Amino acid sequence: MVDIWSPMEDYHDDSMSEDLFTNLNKTIENIKEYQDRGLIIRMTSEQASNLFADNSLDFVYIDGDHTYEGVKTDINAWVDKVKIGGLLAGDDFNQFK
Numbered sequence: 001m002v003d004i005w006s007p008m009e010d011y012h013d014d015s016m017s018e019d020l021f022t023n024l025n026k027t028i029e030n031i032k033e034y035q036d037r038g039l040i041i042r043m044t045s046e047q048a049s050n051l052f053a054d055n056s057l058d059f060v061y062i063d064g065d066h067t068y069e070g071v072k073t074d075i076n077a078w079v080d081k082v083k084i085g086g087l088l089a090g091d092d093f094n095q096f097k
Helices: 020-030 045-049 068-081
Strands: 057-062 082-090
Touching (some): 068 082
Parallel strands (some): 057 082
16 A cells, blocks of 8 residues: 655645544554555655566556546556556546646
């Protein structure tokens, strides 16, 4: 699970809480029983993708920066990390006019 858990000057998403550390602590509590299968990585998506070898992941789920450029960056950062036959998925989007 990759998230910087830090405010970003140049990005705003209505779903982001002003109390990011409360949300981080809640997330840690919620995944406690899955520690053997999950890891919280506090960095940008692009930085975190460099921690993984190409063709090493079965599943990547992206819920990151919802701008057009952000989505392109995330997909480009992770697509080669997914094994052949694996799944690269994501959710929601923001519409900008």
